[in-house]
Amino acid sequence: MSSEAQHVALSLQDHLPVLQVLIPFLAGPLIVLLGSRTLAWPVAFIASFAAFVCSGLLLSQVMNGGFISYHIGGWAPPLGIEYRVDAANALVLLLISGISTVVLPFAKPSVADEIPQRHHTLFYATFMLCLTGLLGVVITGDAFNVFVFLEISSLSTYVLVAKGASKDRRALSAAYDYLIMGTIGATFFVIGLGLLYMATGTLNMADMADRIAALGTNRTVQAGFAFIIIGMGLKAAMFPLHHWLPNAYNYAPSAVTAFLAATATKAAIYVMLRFMFSVFQPDFVLDMGATWIIGLLAVIAMFVASFIAVFQNNFKRMLAYSSIAQIGYMLLGISMFNLNGLTATMVHLFNHGITKAALFMAVGALVLRTGTTFYDRIAGMGRVMPFTGAAVVVGGLSLIGVPGTAGFISKWVLVQAAFDNGWWWMALAIMASSLLAVIYVWRIVEALYLHAPNPEAEHQEAPLMMLGPIWIMAGACVWFGFDTELTLGTARTAAEALLAGSAGMAEIPTAAMH
Amino acid sequence: MRHHLILRVITKLLVGAIILFAFYVQFHGDFSPGGGFQAGVIMAVAFILYGLVFGVAQVQRVFPPWLVHKLLALGVLIYAGTGVWNMLLGYEFLHYGSFAPHHMSHGQHSGILYVEVGVGITVTGVMVAIFYAFAGRRPQLGDDDW
Amino acid sequence: MEFILGHLNYWFVIVLMMTGLYIVISRGNLVKKIVGLNVFQVSVFMLYISIGKVTGGTAPIFPTDLQGKIQIDPTIVYSNPLPHVLILTAIVVGIATTSLGLALIVRIREEYNTIEEQDILDQDAATAHAENLAHGDAMGGRA
Numbered sequence: 078m079s080s081e082a083q084h085v086a087l088s089l090q091d092h093l094p095v096l097q098v099l100i101p102f103l104a105g106p107l108i109v110l111l112g113s114r115t116l117a118w119p120v121a122f123i124a125s126f127a128a129f130v131c132s133g134l135l136l137s138q139v140m141n142g143g144f145i146s147y148h149i150g151g152w153a154p155p156l157g158i159e160y161r162v163d164a165a166n167a168l169v170l171l172l173i174s175g176i177s178t179v180v181l182p183f184a185k186p187s188v189a190d191e192i193p194q195r196h197h198t199l200f201y202a203t204f205m206l207c208l209t210g211l212l213g214v215v216i217t218g219d220a221f222n223v224f225v226f227l228e229i230s231s232l233s234t235y236v237l238v239a240k241g242a243s244k245d246r247r248a249l250s251a252a253y254d255y256l257i258m259g260t261i262g263a264t265f266f267v268i269g270l271g272l273l274y275m276a277t278g279t280l281n282m283a284d285m286a287d288r289i290a291a292l293g294t295n296r297t298v299q300a301g302f303a304f305i306i307i308g309m310g311l312k313a314a315m316f317p318l319h320h321w322l323p324n325a326y327n328y329a330p331s332a333v334t335a336f337l338a339a340t341a342t343k344a345a346i347y348v349m350l351r352f353m354f355s356v357f358q359p360d361f362v363l364d365m366g367a368t369w370i371i372g373l374l375a376v377i378a379m380f381v382a383s384f385i386a387v388f389q390n391n392f393k394r395m396l397a398y399s400s401i402a403q404i405g406y407m408l409l410g411i412s413m414f415n416l417n418g419l420t421a422t423m424v425h426l427f428n429h430g431i432t433k434a435a436l437f438m439a440v441g442a443l444v445l446r447t448g449t450t451f452y453d454r455i456a457g458m459g460r461v462m463p464f465t466g467a468a469v470v471v472g473g474l475s476l477i478g479v480p481g482t483a484g485f486i487s488k489w490v491l492v493q494a495a496f497d498n499g500w501w502w503m504a505l506a507i508m509a510s511s512l513l514a515v516i517y518v519w520r521i522v523e524a525l526y527l528h529a530p531n532p533e534a535e536h537q538e539a540p541l542m543m544l545g546p547i548w549i550m551a552g553a554c555v556w557f558g559f560d561t562e563l564t565l566g567t568a569r570t571a572a573e574a575l576l577a578g579s580a581g582m583a584e585i586p587t588a589a590m591h
Numbered sequence: 592m593r594h595h596l597i598l599r600v601i602t603k604l605l606v607g608a609i610i611l612f613a614f615y616v617q618f619h620g621d622f623s624p625g626g627g628f629q630a631g632v633i634m635a636v637a638f639i640l641y642g643l644v645f646g647v648a649q650v651q652r653v654f655p656p657w658l659v660h661k662l663l664a665l666g667v668l669i670y671a672g673t674g675v676w677n678m679l680l681g682y683e684f685l686h687y688g689s690f691a692p693h694h695m696s697h698g699q700h701s702g703i704l705y706v707e708v709g710v711g712i713t714v715t716g717v718m719v720a721i722f723y724a725f726a727g728r729r730p731q732l733g734d735d736d737w
Numbered sequence: 738m739e740f741i742l743g744h745l746n747y748w749f750v751i752v753l754m755m756t757g758l759y760i761v762i763s764r765g766n767l768v769k770k771i772v773g774l775n776v777f778q779v780s781v782f783m784l785y786i787s788i789g790k791v792t793g794g795t796a797p798i799f800p801t802d803l804q805g806k807i808q809i810d811p812t813i814v815y816s817n818p819l820p821h822v823l824i825l826t827a828i829v830v831g832i833a834t835t836s837l838g839l840a841l842i843v844r845i846r847e848e849y850n851t852i853e854e855q856d857i858l859d860q861d862a863a864t865a866h867a868e869n870l871a872h873g874d875a876m877g878g879r880a
Contacts, residue, residue, distance in 0.1 A: 084692065086681025095674075095684040103671050106664035112657070151686035202664075221823050228830045232837055239841060246848040247864065250857050253841045257761060257770060260834050264778055267827060268754075271784050274820070390873045451872040628825070721836045728843060 090134070094147035094160040097131040097170060098213045100124045101177075105205035108198060117201040122181045124205060128212065129178045132170040139167050140567050142574065146218070154218065155284035161218030165571035168423060168564075169215045169347045172430045176339040177208045180434065183546035184332035187441045191330045193243050200240060204336070207233035211344045220270050220280045220356070223348060224263065227312070231259045234341060238329040251324035258321040262311030269304030272297050273356075286356045294361055302365060305352050313345035315371075315408060316378035319401045326397035331441025334393065338400055339434040343426045346407050350422065353411065354575040363414065372412030376506055378405030383513035387520070392450040393440050395517055396433065399476060402510065403429045409507075410491055416572050417494035423568035425487035428475070428557060432484055435550035436472040439465050442539035442547060447531060452524040454534070459525030461536045464544050466525050468551040473518035475554040478511050483557040486565060595644070602644040609637040617711050621700060627707035631714025638715075639722045647726045656723050663716025669709030673702060746787035753780035765854040767845065771838045778831045782824045789820035 089096075104124030108117045139145060144163035148154065162170070184204070192200055210230025214223055235256045241248030274280060276297040277288040289298060307318070314322040322342075326334050353362050362368065379402050386398035403425070410422030442465045443455045459466030475482035478489075488507060495503040530536060538544070557564050613634035620626030642650035674685040682689035687702020741748065753776060760773025794816035799807045842852055849857050 084681070087678070087683065092678055092684070095678075099671065099674070099684065103668065103675075106667040106671075109664035110661055110668065112661065148683055149685055151683045151688060221826075225826055225830070228833070232830075232833055235837055235841070239844070242844065242848065247861055249841055249845045249848055250861060253767065253838065253845060256834065256838050256841065257774060260774055261758070261761065261777070263830075264781055267781050268784065271781065271788070271820075274785075275788050280819075280823075390869065451868070453872050628829070724840060725843065 091147075093131050093135050094145060094162050094216060095149065097128055097135065097174075097216055098160075098209055100127045100131070101205045101212065102209040105202045105209065108202040108205065112198060114194070114197050117198045118181070118185055121201040121205055122178070125174065125178045125181055125208060128174040128208070129171075132167065132174045132212075135162050136164075136167040136171050136567065138162075139164050140570065142570055155279050155281035158222055159218040159281060159283075160216050161283070162216060163571070163574055164567050165350065165423065165575060166215045166347065168427060168567045168571060169343060170212060172343065172427050173208070173211050173215065173340045176430060176434050177204075177336060179546045179549050180332055180336045180339075180438065183335065183438050183441065183543050186540050186542050187332045187445060188330065190445050191244055191332075192240055196240060200237070203233045203236050204333075206230075207237060207336075211340050214344050215347055218282050220273070220282050220285060224267055224270065227266070227348075228263055230341065230344070231263060231312070234337060235259070237333040237337070238325050240333065241328045241330050244330075245328050247324065248328035251321075251328045255321040255325045258311055258318075262308045262318075264308070265304050265311070266308030269301045269306075269308060272301035272304065276301065282351070282356050286358065289356065289361070290358055294364070298357075298361075299365060302352075302357055302361070302367070306349065306367065306371075309345050309349040309352070313342045313349060314401055314404055316374040316381070316401065316405065319378070319382070319404075322401060323394055323397040326400065326437075327391065327394045331393075331437065331444050335434050335437035335441060338396070338437050339430040342400070342404055343430055346404065346422070346426055350411065350419070350575060354419075359414070359576055368412040368414050371408050375405040375408035375412060376503075378402055379409070379506070379510040380513070383510050383517065386517045387513060389517075390452050392443070392452065392455060392521055392524075393437070394450075395521065396436055396440065399514065399517060400429075400433060402514070403433075403476075405510075406488070406491060406507070409503075410494065413491075413494040413498055413500075413503075415494055415497050416569070416576060417490055417497050419572035419575055420565065420568045421487055421491035421494050423571050424490055424564050427564050427568070428483035428487045428554075431550050431553045431557065432472050432475040432482075435468055435547060435554055436476070438543065438547045438550065439469045439472065442543045445539060445543065446537060447534040452520070454531055456524050456528035457526070457530035458534060459522075461530050461534070462538050465539050465547065468547045469525060470522060471551040471554055473522060475558070477514045477518055481555065481558045483554045483564075485558055486561055490565070598644050602640055606637045606641055609633060609640070613637065613711075617707065618704075620707055621703060627710025628714055630707075631711045632718055634711065634715040635718030635722070638719050642722060642726060647723065651723070654719060656720075656727075659716050659720045659723065663713050663720060666709045666711070666713025666716060669712065670706050671709075673705045673709065677702070746783065750780050750784045750787070753777075753783065756780075767842045767852045767854060768839070770854075771835060771842070774838070775831065775835060778827070778834075782827060782831075785820040785824045785827070789817040791816045 101124045104120050108120050111117070111120065135145065139162055142164065144161055146154070147160040147162075149158040149160065152158070181204075188197060188200060207230050210226045210228070210233060213226030214230060217223055217226060235252045238255060239249055239252035241251075270280070273285060273289075276292070276295065277285050279285050279288060292298075311318045326338060329337065353359075353367070382398045382401035382405065386395045386402065389395035389398065407422045407425050407429070410418045410420075410425065412418070413421070440450055442462065443458055444450060446462065447454050447458060449455070459469070471482070475484035478484040478487075488511065492504045492507055495501070495507065539547070613630045616625035616633055617627065617630035620630065638650055638654055641653075673687075677686045677689045678684055680689040685702070685706075687700075687706075688695035688698040690701045691698035757773045757775070757777025757780060760776060761770050762773075764770055764773060791814055794814045797815040797818040799809055845857065846852050849860055851857060851860075
């Protein structure tokens with residue numbers, strides 16, 4: 078390590094923001110270069126775990142406010158690309174890298190079961206690229222960089238979804254649909270960015286925010302806002318734009334579904350939040366009337382998607398529809414437009430991520446033993462696989478929002494936010510849609526426990542390699558139902574910073590500022 | 592395309608020139624339009640042309656698919672590795688100036704050169720890999736159906 | 738007239754954009770959908786590149802003298818190179834999307850033996866119908 082007289086060498090800690098993205102990014106090509114089936118999984122797991130450690134360290138630095146800025150290539154923003162970590166994205170980074178670290182051990186037996194052996198190496202490489210993309214989308218402070226990382230994650234997601242084709246050929250048409258919709262969404266996002274660039278002449282988000290604040294609003298900025306929200310809405314499966322989601326989640330390999338359901342839409346929701354509040358100022362969003370539109374769509378999503386979920390005959394598909402409904406809650410939090418509402422969005426983003434990861438991994442364990450996810454085929458498996466069944470119950474309770482689970486915390490804050498606005502009827506609507514969740518969760522519990530076990534299935538508990546990750550996530554559902562210091566505390570810091578717009582944040586100094 | 596003598600002769604003449612031109616575009620990218628992207632595509636075109644005229648099996652003897660996969664991963668690693676090297680020198684990721692701390696613009700030049708080599712290798716690999724992926728599928732038309 | 742000619746690049750972009758989007762939505766052939774998607778993306782490339790043009794601007798390369806020193810002449814107007822760089826990235830992304838889409842179509846053709854969306858929907862609907870007969874009815878979306 079050489080250091081010049083005037084240049085203070087950067088320490089490992091200063092490099093954390095870039096290492097966060099770089100480690101999984103290096104792991105992808107490294108897996109291909111090694112080309113070994115036995116080495117692919119360990120490399121992927123180590124990289125994912127290292128990314129998890131990075132995000133934990135980053136979160137501990139920014140939990141109480143402030144942000145860290147990292148200048149790629151030493152070019153200072155607004156000209157250079159900046160990675161910017163604050164409480165809001167540190168929480169999402171922790172979620173994404175944490176989920177991937179937990180899902181990977183689960184993926185090993187699941188992928189061995191569901192994907193032909195010759196695809197395994199490339200599967201893990203693609204998985205790493207997807208992780209890179211999602212982390213990059215969240216960490217970057219440069220608007221165009223968001224698009225690049227978004228496409229890295231999306232393209233690898235299409236591939237991962239299509240890998241389900243060896244079990245069901247409909248994975249291919251699902252992946253194709255997702256590709257068309259996802260590309261339209263991403264292109265809308267780029268159009269929005271282009272319009273913003275025309276209006277402001279910059280691509281750095283913080284700089285863009287300052288200039289929009291200084292210039293005031295005009296029609297170019299408004300059109301850009303609309304394009305960005307629609308584009309991200311497509312990626313986040315906002316209600317009328319959700320058509321790609323049920324098929325993609327249903328036919329993708331179990332491990333992929335568990336990872337995507339817990340992270341991909343969440344990253345899109347985060348980008349939406351970031352643009353609405355940090356780039357466009359909160360007042361601008363209110364003027365546009367965006368909160369009403371988003372709120373209305375959110376409420377429709379909560380009811381319609383939950384209602385459809387009730388009438389499914391397939392566990393995985395039911396969870397996919399439930400995801401659309403839960404995204405409705407997050408959007409509802411945004412539309413409340415107060416501190417509690419945004420806190421609820423951030424907390425629900427995290428809590429729903431771990432809940433869905435637990436549930437979809439449990440689905441994967443059921444697929445391993447029964448080969449399918451239809452209710453009549455997994456009937457009675459709760460008795461044969463007690464630990465998997467119990468995890469489904471815990472996850473289901475968290476999905477409903479029963480006190481003592483993570484899901485309760487976020488719904489509680491959401492209801493509080495509704496009362497803060499004096500929308501008591503909205504609180505009732507949240508309760509009512511939770512009742513729908515009770516029905517669809519009950520249907521799966523009934524199928525798992527109140528029937529005689531399916532005689533055709535393999536009557537054996539899932540392997541420990543699967544049970545461990547499932548119970549880490551199920552345990553997290555309970556843990557974060559009691560200990561809200563990490564989730565609620567960070568989310569509140571994040572919400573305060575978001576509501577303040579781009580102002581009122583202090584940078585945490587790094588060792589070398591040059 | 593056994594019968595197309597002109598195509599085969601012209602191809603053999605052109606392939607070498609195309610590869611040479613690819614290297615020119617690659618290494619002249621600092622001073623004139625060009626760089627890794629363009630050079631990579633031009634390089635790949637040489638292999639694709641050869642594959643189109645003499646058949647995929649022939650070109651795969653020169654440039655086997657496993658090598659293509661390794662190369663496209665290697666290029667990305669060269670790019671990212673340059674950045675890691677900068678980090679080891681105590682500067683930011685991809686801060687090329689660190690290669691020559693006393694003369695930052697020289698460092699920029701060498702940094703760009705390393706990175707473009709990585710880009711060139713990857714783009715060559717990707718383009719050829721795409722060609723192989725599509726051309727390697729079951730042919731609908733036999734050689735004699737033309 | 739000023740309104741039309743002054744915004745000529747935007748009109749082209751809008752026409753291309755709508756053409757592309759219309760093809761994606763209306764065509765049943767999967768390959769044609771990809772073509773539409775490409776037209777749609779190209780319209781955005783045009784939008785970016787056209788805004789990088791500065792009236793009277795030249796290529797943004799600083800001339801150097803014989804010693805290699807950069808000569809900056811403040812009277813010369815340069816075009817904005819940034820949108821071009823951005824679009825270079827976007828083009829690469831577009832190529833990746835296109836090739837992945839085509840690869841998916843190849844696989845779909847192998848599995849379904851067709852690339853017409855309606856045929857695929859029919860086959861999927863038949864599969865879903867068979868599943869519902871076997872496992873009990875479900876609602877919502879095409880299966």
